[in-house]
Amino acid sequence: MLIKSMAGDFEISIAGFETEGRHLVMIGKMGVWDARTYFAPSDLFALLAKLLSPAVLLYLVRLPYLLVREKSRESKGSRGAGDE
Secondary structure (H helix, E strand, O other): OEEEEOOEEEEEEEEEEEEEOOEEEEEEEEOOEEEEEEEOHHHHHHHHHHHOOHHHHHHHHHHHHHHHHHHHHHHHHHHHHHOO
16 A cells, blocks of 8 residues: 655555554554554544445445556566566
8 A cells, every 4th residue: 555645655464454552553564664653433434434435436336446456567577577
């Protein structure tokens, strides 16, 4: 995944989730730094509300098509590399 900001572009990876007290904690890396993102219960409800927007729901409907198209591009790229 990629985070784009005025400070630059940062690769982010999510290794997993755990809980700490009342918080859900997302564990991962941002660039070379270990990162822990803490979600309070109210944060999760706000996140879910944003995920239910029409644009996101349309994206989820299109997701199978996007995945097939991405796989197709990857396989074409790997075949072309061996042809040289």
